[in-house]
Amino acid sequence: MRLREGPIQLAARLGVAPATVHRILTTARMNRLSYVDRATGEPIRRYEHDHPGSLVHVDVKKLGNIPDGGGWRYVGRRQGSRNRAVTPGKPKNKWRNPKLGYAFVHTIIDDHSRVAYTEVHNDESAVTAVGVLHRAVEWFADRGVAIERILSDNGGAYRSHLWQDACEALSITPKRTRPYRPQTNGKVERFHRTMADGWAYARCYTSENERRDALPDWLHEYNQHRPHTACGGQPPFSRLINVPGQYS
Template identity: 50%
Template structure:
């Protein structure tokens, strides 16, 4: 994975190399990409020495980990979890391990949540994800009331901040890649077919700019714009993607973007008491950058979504 403060992803490093290879000075390219000359020279050296492979992140895993729990002990922890459904506090005394160590072992093996296991067999059944970025994109729209100038009830109180007739709603269109959880959102005044289609075009361009070259399938709910909209179907055809609809009244089918909507509310829309609708709208860009590049994602072992794009196999070291 990239360092959480790294300015360049693998895609950005390729751009750096291409611009320098075209004859432009390294100092000029570094300045326009917001990195130091030393960093730019480092990636140029690696590219010249190793080719495209040199632009990928190198493992930071130590050569040896003498204090790591032996593999046979980890296997016994996993066996107790699957067979007896014990938690860290009960497995620890059985094997003479601290509960915190047991918890880390269960997390490492994807067994930290009993709700993910089939009770009779102990097989992990609740987690699913596509094998590669772009294989499936989840799309949804979230409706939010607009904020009047001066603030709504979160700023002025319930009585003074009562909704103003005619303020209307913002429609937040979001697309989330199933494998990497890379997310893209835009705010619009409606959710008509033309709006949804234009959003999908820009979302595809966003994913391509971040290293997801092709979208294969797009999953949506059963809204009219997705079922019948000719503009929506035209964009799918242009992208070479197929459209899929969720089961009626089963939003869980589109669970990844539904979960992203909840994060969107908690960490952007309701994060602080905004004093205007414009202020909330302006904050969306920073939220998306933080979510994609810096926010630790529990489903990705604490890594941000962009790391899954750079590392499609999902193997973290």
């Protein structure tokens, strides 16, 4: 699988029938390239912790802020560029307005239930990340979940002493993925793709504030109503026990 070739190509190399190669790959659960790590060619070993809070994943998704009037995805590149070039109180600039900046979506998602907690901020500093962690711990606790371990990538915020001290104070064991192996934190990466399709780029927002205001409703739908394949077709909240207003 290091070559990322299918049964036909492998059969030609080995001098056997493609059906034989396919049967062997299926038996070894290597018949789909999605089962294979892109970087190493090794089979991906999927796992799931056995109870909520045993492990949560944390990550930050960076999005370009939407200019007033809408972004290029919906109003077209020409109009979108014009919207971005406008600085309040100044003539239109030819180039992108750097003051628009970025939105940083901080997410903490439970490994077992896939229940997600998300906040949008203007940076990804250690101070902001720690603030999100404290609020997420309280939010999960209100729903009967005590966070035991947290897995992050090797971003600066998560390597900081501030992050380590916050985890220690909250009795949470911090863990980091191996360098250049973001797939280890794949559950939160996959959530961010779902979030991008369902919220960030789901419709034409006429401003960044409008998009951010739409996040709580989408997150409620995701956690409490949207069927999730990893939860047997039930919403993530179905894996939490005795939560007030669980399906409201």
